[in-house]
Amino acid sequence: MAFHPMRAYSVANPPLAEKITEDPVTNKTAQSTVTCGYQTHIAGYLRNVTVLWCRNLMNHSLSIMVNSLEGDYHYSCKIDLKPWHFWSKKGYKSIDVEGNLVEIYWDLRSAKFSGGPEPYADYYVALVWEEEVVLLLGDYKKKAYKRTKSRPAIVEAIQFYKKENVFAKKSFATRAKFDDKKREHDIVVESSTNGPKDPEMWISIDGIVLIQVKNLQWKFRGNQTVLVDKQPVQVFWDVHDWLFSSPGTGHGLFIFKPSAPEVESEGSSQGCDSDNSNGSRYHSTKSSTASEFCLFLYAWKIE
Structure with a gap:
């Protein structure tokens, strides 16, 4: 299926109301969010799990939502990570997912942030279900397995999208993996939309400028394919509001879409389809297209 950037634009709007008021967004009202979507096996079925990190001047929180099988209901858990609540940076909660106990463990006491x-x-x-870590975030993996007293998942979770809202004047940074088996990449979008020169924009990955757009007032929407670790990545941009709206009233949108992997032969097995012949307890409710990762970066210019 072909990827349509404008369709993605319509369905991938920011997950929360970044504007606390109807006034233009400022440093005081900006609410940075990172939303990550995963597919993992919980209670015998492939389900969507949404992880939302949210931060503003007053609050810092982590929310985890597990979809019902029909996808019309979320089982959720919210964790407040305020700096004056040190005790909340390590903890445990549980949620009931259609009669199944899902445990959530976290330790963020030493966590490093980059803004x-x-x-x-x-x-x-x-996230643990029946002594199996069905979703594991972060690099303290050994500590997580030791504390939860659980084994790694039989079928690993897959991240299929990331949406991030970044607020800055000229430079917008994020990080993403375009392939689960490869390293994470540093992505930076920089712009010069004020001054005597024509507006320009640069998009760099791992410190290398891969896209440079001059005369941005005429090329505020576009796309280009670049190579990242020898893998083609489609980059779409729409920065109309940067040029023709007041600061803080609209965002630029950047979509990074790696090329879809080749379809494996029918003889291969990913361990996620229903298989009554071997008594597997896993049943797929989604198509394999979920493994096609996509990054959405919402870049808000503020003064």
Whole structure:
């Protein structure tokens, strides 16, 4: 299926109301969010799990939502990570997912942040069902398995999208993996939309400028394919509001879409389809297209 950037634009709007008021967003009202979507096996079925990191001047929180099988209901858990609540940075909660106990463990006491709401090192968040870690975030994996006294998942969770809202004047940074088996990449969008020169924009990955757009006032929407670790990645952008709206009233949108992997032969097995012949307890309710990762970056210019 072909990827349609404008369709993605319509369905991938920011998950929360970034504007606390109807006034233009400022440093005081900006609410940075990172939303990650995963597919993992819980209670015998492949389900969507949404992880939302949220931060503003007053609050810092982590929310985890598990979809029902029909997808019309969320089983959720919210964790407040306020700096004056040190005790809340390590903890345990449980949620009931259609009669199944799902346990959530976290340790963010030493977590490192780079300005955004999502940590990048020295932490873990683990979802456990029947002594199996069905979703594990962070790099403290050994500590997570030791504390939960659980085994790794038989079928690993797959991240299929990431949406991030970044607020800045000229430079917008994020991180993402375009392939689960490869390293995470540093992505930076920089712009020069004020001054005597024509507006320009640069998009760099791992410190290398891969896209440069001059005369941005005429090319505020576009797309280009770049190579990242020898893998084609489609990059779409729409920065109309940067040029023709007041600061803080609209965002630029950047979509990074790696090329879809080749379909494996029918003889291969990913361990996620229903198989009554071997007594498997796993049943797929989603198509394999969920493994096609996509990054949405919402870049808000503020003064």
